[in-house]
Amino acid sequence: MMRSEAFTTCVSVIIPAHNEASVIARTVRSVTEQAPENCELEVIIVDDGSCDETRAIARAEGASVIEMGGTGGKRAAARNCGAKAAKGDPLVFLDADCEVADGWLVAFLDAHSVGETIVGGSLDLPAGLSITAQCDYYCGWYLAHSGRPAGYVPHAPAPNLSVRRDAFFATSGFENLPYSIASEERGWQSELRNRGHRIFFAPRARAYHHNRSGLLNLLRRNYRWGYAALRSKNETGTARLAWIYRYPRVLIIASLPLALVHTLYIELCWLRVGVYKPLLMLPLVLLSRLAYASGMMAGGVHWLRTRNSVVRNSGDKSMKDSQ
Numbered sequence: 001m002m003r004s005e006a007f008t009t010c011v012s013v014i015i016p017a018h019n020e021a022s023v024i025a026r027t028v029r030s031v032t033e034q035a036p037e038n039c040e041l042e043v044i045i046v047d048d049g050s051c052d053e054t055r056a057i058a059r060a061e062g063a064s065v066i067e068m069g070g071t072g073g074k075r076a077a078a079r080n081c082g083a084k085a086a087k088g089d090p091l092v093f094l095d096a097d098c099e100v101a102d103g104w105l106v107a108f109l110d111a112h113s114v115g116e117t118i119v120g121g122s123l124d125l126p127a128g129l130s131i132t133a134q135c136d137y138y139c140g141w142y143l144a145h146s147g148r149p150a151g152y153v154p155h156a157p158a159p160n161l162s163v164r165r166d167a168f169f170a171t172s173g174f175e176n177l178p179y180s181i182a183s184e185e186r187g188w189q190s191e192l193r194n195r196g197h198r199i200f201f202a203p204r205a206r207a208y209h210h211n212r213s214g215l216l217n218l219l220r221r222n223y224r225w226g227y228a229a230l231r232s233k234n235e236t237g238t239a240r241l242a243w244i245y246r247y248p249r250v251l252i253i254a255s256l257p258l259a260l261v262h263t264l265y266i267e268l269c270w271l272r273v274g275v276y277k278p279l280l281m282l283p284l285v286l287l288s289r290l291a292y293a294s295g296m297m298a299g300g301v302h303w304l305r306t307r308n309s310v311v312r313n314s315g316d317k318s319m320k321d322s323q
Contacts (some may be wrong), residue, residue, distance in 0.1 A: 008112075010040040011105065012088030015063075016078035017045050020096040021052040023210060027096055028061040034105040041105075042088050045096075046078040076174035076184035079158070083173070089165035090119075093158055093185075098207040099126065100160075107204035108162040117167045117197040118189060120156025121205030122146035129211060132218045134277070135284040136211040139222065139292075142266050143240070146203040147273035153201045154193075155238040158185040160207040167192055175232075178302070181224045183232035190236035218284070219291040226295030231303040252300045259289040 013031050017024055028043055035041040045058040049070040058065050066085055068078055083091050090112050094100070104121065111119040123141040125134065144157055158174070171188035189199060212221070230248050233239040244251065251258070263286045270278045278285055 008039060008089050008109070010042060010088035011036070011090060011092060011109070012042045012044060012082075012086035013092045013094055014044050014046065014079060014082035014086060015094050015096050016048055016075045016082065017050060017054050017058070017096040018048040018073070018075075019050045019052045019054060021050070021054045021057055023097055024054050024058050025061050026099055027094070028058060028063050030100045031094070031105075032062060034100065034102070036105060036109065040088070042086060044082045044086055046082040048074055048078045074176065075158075075181070076176045079184075080173045083168060086165075090162045091165055091168055092162040093160075094207065095159035095209070097210045097212075098123070098159055099210065101206035101208065104205050104207060107202045107206075111200055111202045111205075112162065112164060116200040117164050118156060118192060118199045119162045119205065120144065120153060120199060120201045121160035121162070121207055122148070122201075122203045123157070123160055123209040124206055126208035126210055130213040131281065132215050132284070133211040133213045135281045135288060136218050136221060137209060138270060138275075138278045138281065139266060139285055139288045140211070140225070141209060142269040144201075145273070146206050147275070148201065148203060150203055151201055152198045154199065154240055154242065155186060155189060156199050156201065157182075159209060160205065161185065162205070167197060177228040177232065178299075181221060183225075183228045186232045186236040186238045190238050193238070218288055222288045222291040223295035223298075226292035227299035229292075230296050230300035248300055248304060252297050252304075255293040255297045255300075256290065259286065259293040262289045262292070 015027060024045065031043055032041065043063040044066060045063045046066045046068060047055050048068050055065050055067065066081060068074065068081060079093055090108065092108060108119050108121065123144045124146050125137050129137065168188065171191045173188055174184045175187045177184055230245065230251060233245040234248055239245055266285060267278055
């Protein structure tokens, strides 16, 4: 019997999807197999402009489907759209390329039942991925795998995340960041942290993350991941070394040399938990960090220029108003 029965009668799992016909059945099935007793499980697929059979397959698996239209690329908006349509509490956000493990939902609900507002789940490596997909996984989730201890963290990634309903709707929600594939959850998590909430990492809430294959995909994803990193971490303070991001100009100048430091840090994180395979991928890991650093440079420069322009325009307006 789950402790969660005392606080909820419905759980909503929200999955944004764009052209996920090859994986969406596996994802939905892995979730619905964990339906708790005496509690409704609502699975919502928010279709972000798919042009394949994603919607039909999701419906056939018993999920509710919301069609956003457009051409895709609006995952933050898709998550917000799914949350607004959901009736459950908590709201669980899951990526379409994830497959959840046994005990995933129980771990989330158990954490919420003892008072946790935001609960981040772990992201593990599934079997059978290509070398480039494995490298993408190792570079992305070295702080969020199930080998790390449970406890409080400054940030929980959006691909596997649960939050109490009222708390989420008291925030600005997921943020649409330019050209980015990550960090859209940092804003609302920062808002809740500033109000006294904490983010709990529950490694037993495990999901296998099926990263995409291909060298170009690896470089493109990491470039886009880095593009909004400087802005989001500076504005929200949700990085583990948050103080570093108070000096964005220094980071922009030093970003390429720091790619080597970042590479060594990733390798060390995996070595600490007895995972040695990233060492064999050292050249690929470094290449991905150079792509990330390039994205951070480009995105950081664009953000600072935009911010300075806004400040100048605001100053000009104030001067005109005072005349």
